[in-house]
Amino acid sequence: PYKIYDLAKAKQMLAAAGYPEGKGLPVITLDVHAATKHRQQGEFFKKCMEDIGVTIKVVPNIFPELIKKMDQKKTMMHTLSWSSDYPDADNFLQLFYKSDQSVGIGTNFNDATYNTLYEKAMVMQPSAARTALYEQLNRIVAEQVPAIYAVHQVYPVLYHGWIKNYLWSNYGYGIE
Numbered sequence: 001p002y003k004i005y006d007l008a009k010a011k012q013m014l015a016a017a018g019y020p021e022g023k024g025l026p027v028i029t030l031d032v033h034a035a036t037k038h039r040q041q042g043e044f045f046k047k048c049m050e051d052i053g054v055t056i057k058v059v060p061n062i063f064p065e066l067i068k069k070m071d072q073k074k075t076m077m078h079t080l081s082w083s084s085d086y087p088d089a090d091n092f093l094q095l096f097y098k099s100d101q102s103v104g105i106g107t108n109f110n111d112a113t114y115n116t117l118y119e120k121a122m123v124m125q126p127s128a129a130r131t132a133l134y135e136q137l138n139r140i141v142a143e144q145v146p147a148i149y150a151v152h153q154v155y156p157v158l159y160h161g162w163i164k165n166y167l168w169s170n171y172g173y174g175i176e
Helices: 007-016 036-050 063-071 090-096 112-121 128-144
Strands: 028-033 056-061
Touching: 028 036, 028 063, 036 056, 056 063, 090 112, 090 128, 112 128
Parallel strands: 028 056
Antiparallel strands: none
């Protein structure tokens, strides 16, 4: 529900939070991986936030340092890439599941209702009932997790015209 680009609404929500035009809001740091494309994504986000009056400071980190900061909960905001390993919603929903065995990727999200529903869904076979649970889990994440799903990278592929019935998939190819 929050994927619509609406500057007026963003400014209205910022004002409703007590920071009209960003006034009184401290500088927010955004920790990113130091690789060029990640720094560029951070700078793009910074520019977008400037449009509503929010000041972002982009902080590049070598990857191990970024992970360390995330694990120690020492970031205000951070970026991280994730590519699905298999074509199922579970591959993304697992990122918000918290258990003693889960690794986590810096979402710092732990919700009893989410965890219970996820545990139920993760053992179900593909079905309408599992899809309904996935949709419910997705709504919980959309409302409770301040995450921005910013990039879906497209990988161009060239092949000869004489090749027939070719279907390319980026699963396991070129993902970081």
